[in-house]
Amino acid sequence: MLNQKSNLKNQNHNSKVKNEFRERCYDYSISVINLIKSLPEKRIFWAVSDQLLRSATSIGANIVEAKSASSKKDYIKYYEIALKSANETKYWLGLLRDALEADKIEVNKLLKETGEIANILAASLLTMKGKKQI
Secondary structure, three states: OHHHHHHHHHHHHHHHHHHHHHHHHHHHHHHHHHHHHHOOOOHHHHHHHHHHHHHHHHHHHHHHHHOOOOOHHHHHHHHHHHHHHHHHHHHHHHHHHHHOOOOHHHHHHHHHHHHHHHHHHHHHHHHHOOOOOO
16 A cells, blocks of 8 residues: 555656656747747748747647557657757757857846756656666
């Protein structure tokens, strides 16, 4: 009985952590959308903005998709896609910061958050795959 309570407590904690992470990714997507809305209406920004929007919002979308996965392998695949999207997002944010007239302070904040989200995804993947974290 004690073991069952302990397992239930761990499941509740894990569920809360996952919900908080999904919410963090949602808020992150909103921050990226707000950055894109603040960019100048110049043609040079269109392609980068479009790619940034797709990759950044894909992170949270894949985390949500994972919740409905039909198997552990499928669940892991969604997290892998989310991690790839986070890494792609770093690229587009870097271009905005270094080559275009974007708000460097805001872009750097988003780059920091992207890195933290990517680290959480990578650590989660290592755990799911049963590999030790270094």
